[in-house]
Amino acid sequence: MFTFILMMLLGVLIGYSLRNRSKIRKVNSLIHGVVWLMLGLLGCSIGQNRLIVDHLSYFCGQAAVISLLSVLGSLLGSVLVYHLFFNKKGASHEK
Amino acid sequence: MRSSLITLLFFLLGGVVGACASVSVDTHRASVYVLYLLMLLLGISLGCSRDPKQIVASLRPDALLLPLATVGGTLLFSAMGGFLLSRWTAFDCMAVGSGFAYYSVSSILITEIKSASLGVQVATELGTIALLSNIFREMAALLCAPLFRRYFGYLAPISAAGIGSADISLPAIARYSGPDAIPLAIIHGLLIEISMPFFVSLFCRL
Numbered sequence: 001m002f003t004f005i006l007m008m009l010l011g012v013l014i015g016y017s018l019r020n021r022s023k024i025r026k027v028n029s030l031i032h033g034v035v036w037l038m039l040g041l042l043g044c045s046i047g048q049n050r051l052i053v054d055h056l057s058y059f060c061g062q063a064a065v066i067s068l069l070s071v072l073g074s075l076l077g078s079v080l081v082y083h084l085f086f087n088k089k090g091a092s093h094e095k
Numbered sequence: 096m097r098s099s100l101i102t103l104l105f106f107l108l109g110g111v112v113g114a115c116a117s118v119s120v121d122t123h124r125a126s127v128y129v130l131y132l133l134m135l136l137l138g139i140s141l142g143c144s145r146d147p148k149q150i151v152a153s154l155r156p157d158a159l160l161l162p163l164a165t166v167g168g169t170l171l172f173s174a175m176g177g178f179l180l181s182r183w184t185a186f187d188c189m190a191v192g193s194g195f196a197y198y199s200v201s202s203i204l205i206t207e208i209k210s211a212s213l214g215v216q217v218a219t220e221l222g223t224i225a226l227l228s229n230i231f232r233e234m235a236a237l238l239c240a241p242l243f244r245r246y247f248g249y250l251a252p253i254s255a256a257g258i259g260s261a262d263i264s265l266p267a268i269a270r271y272s273g274p275d276a277i278p279l280a281i282i283h284g285l286l287i288e289i290s291m292p293f294f295v296s297l298f299c300r301l
Contacts, residue, residue, distance in 0.1 A: 004134050004204070004292060011138020019143040027143070031136045035199045038129045039102055039226075040109035042202060045122040046223055047113020051216065059220065062183075063191075063227030066176045070192040070228070071235050071255050073172025075247045077164030078254035085160055086250065 102199070103230065123215070130203050137200075141285075158279055162286040165254045166294070169195060183221070186301040191225045193294035195257030195287050196236060198229030201295055208299040233259050240267040249273075253280045258291060260284040 018024045046052050052059065112118065173192025177185030190209075194201030206222030213221070236243075236256035243251040249272050256264035261284020268280045 004130065007131050007134040008138040008141075008292075011135040011140075012142035013138075014135075015139035015142020017142075018139075024139065024143045027136055027139050031133065031140060034129060034133045034136060036102060036105040038126060038133060038203065039106040039199055040112075041122045041126045041129060042206075042222075042226065043106040043109025043111075044113035044118055045109075045126065045219065047110035047115075048118065048122070049113075049216075049219060052220060052223055053110075053114055059223050060227055062180055063224045064231055065179055066173055066188050066191045066224065067228040067231035067235070069172040069176050069179075069188075070169045070195075070257075071232055073168035073170070073192075074165045074254040074257065075168070075243060075251050076172075077168025078161065078250040079247050080168075081160045081164040082248045082250045085157060 106226070126203055127207060130200070130207075133200065137288075158282045159286070161250055161254060161279060162283050162290075165195070165257065165283065165287060166290065168254070169193075169257070170294070183224075186298045187221060190295055190298035191221065191228050193291060193298055194225055194229040194232075195291055196229050196232040197258040197288065197291055198226050198233065201229055201291065202226035204292065204295045205299060208296060212299075232257060233263065236260075236264045237267055240264070240271045244271040249276065250279075252276075253283050256280070256284070258284050258288045261288065 015024065169192045170189050173188045174185040176188030177183060180188065190205055202222045202225040205225045206218050209218035209221055236259055240252040243255050252268045252272050253260045253276060256268065260268060260280040265280055268276050
């Protein structure tokens, strides 16, 4: 884990020192490509695993439960922050 | 949305290749090296951000409250998954929720870190659940943004999007919460993106 964070910090330093070069902005397109490659590899490793392939609907169900709970939790958190701190600023956000 | 679909397509393509063809490459090892490259590129992208000073200048206490609420709400409710899903502990579910819709990196991180304690097989299962769960979250943030805005308020589309509030969900947030929400959404996504590896790592080790 420490290596992952170090790689990210190294990237921040490289990006900051090269921020005035226009070509550095193309890194975002490269990120998409690397994400696609990485997910292709992940899909491949999952596809090789018969246990997961045979129980895919089971995993989808479990993922849906955690996803639903996560979204609901964050929505309720945002309602709390809005009513406690943002609502006092007036009705400009109410459209 | 198009980017999400392409990503999903690559994942499915990889799955089909893995299931139908005999691949001799060690995908586990290869994915670690690709993840190193991805972290480096993400760091470069953050470092060369056009207006880092402007983002830092807009870091007011108000702007920090929303990421805190998103993280707190997500983790608290994800923990409940441990009671509903008997196979996983509350910490496993919190590790999955800690992806905050960043499905690509979080799923790989969970698989890598959990392999040591649970073994590769179970860690891959949890990684798969993390991937699917965070894809579902991103899809919900994109598709349900108008409903979230209507029933949960101005900040809800930002909070639901998690990390995606700074990039993929930003157009939907701007449309339904208004242009005023854009700086808030960017700071929200950025702060959660920075914190995500720490939370995933923490809950994977508990």
